[in-house]
Amino acid sequence: MALTENVDRAGPAAGPAERPERRGAGRWARLLPAPGPQRVLAAATLVNTFGSGLFVTSSALYFTRVIGLPTAQVAVGLTAGGIVGLVAGMAAGRVADRWGARRTQIGVMVLGAFFMTCYLFVHTFWPFIAVACLTAAVHSANPTSRDPLVRQFGGERPAAYRAYLQAVTNLAVGLGAVVAGAAIQANSREAYVSLLVGRTVAFVGCALVLTRLPGPARSEDRAPEKPGWVALRNRPFLVATVINGVMEMHYAVPTFALPLWIVDHTDAPRWTVSAVLLLNTAMVAGLQVIAGRSVSSTEAAGRRMLWAGGALCTGLVLMAAADGPTAWVSALVLVAATAVYTVGELWHAAASMEYSFGLASAEAQGQYSGVYRLGAGTGDALAPTVMGVMVLSWGRPGWLVLAVLFLLVGAASRPVVALAGRRSPR
Known part of the structure; x- marks a missing residue:
């Protein structure tokens, strides 16, 4: 199938602006990358960042109105998470180089779903700190484990393909924010919980889409080790x-x-x-x-x-x-x-x-x-x-x-x- 073709044998993947025009393609089809790994990665990004839009828009309200934390405690938890995230991003990038970006990225999404679910069982400050640090680590690990995939499947100009993914991200986050706004208008515990569940489902959906990416050849399962940092x-x-x-x-x-x-x-x-x-x-x-x-x-x-x-x-x-x-x-x-x-x-x-x-x-x-x-x-x-x-x-x-x-x-x-x-x- 086209989605599981080995890109090394097929040659460099074309960037979104480099693919040949398809006869009869509609206006919307021309906005998509060519069928194959680029389109799969774009779809995974769309699913994941839509979920991000749901949660980012409503997270502060969930923490204060559902969990019941004071604003100052929420700020402390998010700051602690940000510090942890700085280190987690570097570690995830190194793991992606060593064990493969595809499996690392899927693992990050699975962990994201699990950690996000943990918020449903948080009712006090210290558990909130712990879960906030774990979810922040996932947030930072996501781009550093994804960038090797962008490089692998982005053709001769991976930066241009990443710009395309950034546009997809902005669109998806905006759509997620619109949906979150409707739930926020309801202003109920059930509405805020539904947004949290939606973020969890987006993590799982992204992981499932990423499984459609071609894996490395058997001899490339482990990238050659680089000396140190x-x-x-x-x-x-x-x-x-x-x-x-x-x-x-x-x-x-x-x-x-x-x-x-x-x-x-x-x-x-x-x-x-x-x-x-x-x-x-x-x-x-x-x-x-x-x-x-x-x-x-x-x-x-x-x-x-x-x-x-x-x-x-x-x-x-x-x-x-x-x-x-x-x-x-x-x-x-x-x-x-x-x-x-x-x-x-x-x-x-x-x-x-x-x-x-x-x-x-x-x-x-x-x-x-x-x-x-x-x-x-x-x-x-x-x-x-x-x-x-x-x-x-x-x-x-x-x-x-x-x-x-x-x-x-x-x-x-x-x-x-x-x-x-x-x-x-x-």
Whole structure:
């Protein structure tokens, strides 16, 4: 069957934009990868991230209204989980390289289903901490065990295929959030539990879909062992990891800093919060693949990181300018700022994906992904504190300092990574 063909014998898999057109294919069919491993992995991603949308949208309410925990205890549990997740992601990547990404990814999904079910039996703080750490470990292990599959089945441009999967992720999470919103409107214990069960079913469904991926040839069951943590000795890769980790902080702008800025520091209508978030989500879902098409080398990634720094800087300056004008002018400025910021987000994502594959060894992709995501996770963890101090406490000057930071880091990306490459021992 086509879904179980050995891709090594069939040649490199075509990327979503590279497959030949099928006569009579409809508009929707042309949006799909060609039948085979790429389509299977996309379907698995769709199922899993739909479940993620269900749970992420409703999890805080489940913890506080069903389990009955105070908000402060929920925050402590999620923070502890985030710390555990940083380590789990690196470990999962190493396991995927050693024992095979397909079986590791399936194992991660099965564990996710089991750990998510455990929430049904949590009623106090310490069990919540334990389960939160376990589910956070699964959350971090998912991408680092999946990236080797993206590399294996992504054809000559795995970063472009990962951009396609990112678009699928945004669409699926959005659909899951819509379904969760209907359940939240019911505001009952049964509704929140049903969303938790839905997340568990999505884990199981993803694992079942992943079984349709072709496994490695018998002689390749165990990948050749790499000496130690080779990713930690790759100087250009580590430099790119640090740069990306700093740039990663901007993801807290639309989800954390901007909503609070709009409500507490501008005269814009409160519905502007929903409007700008919807605009950001729609642009990312619709344009991520296009943004990544021309990023096919680390040099191109450096240029896009420069562009990303400029766009993020401009968007943040416009957000700062929204404090002062009348309500409608402020709302229009915020919409324009979000559009410009999102273009920077798209360019950064495209550059980041290329760095994570282009500077990594194919035989140790899981390990490299774990290290790379450790940098990104550190940036994500620091972002709320940085945004809280610089933006919400300092106001306009904080926005401007943050804007200059992203501009400088984006501009430094290409020359600094290139310099590290020239000085790196071969």
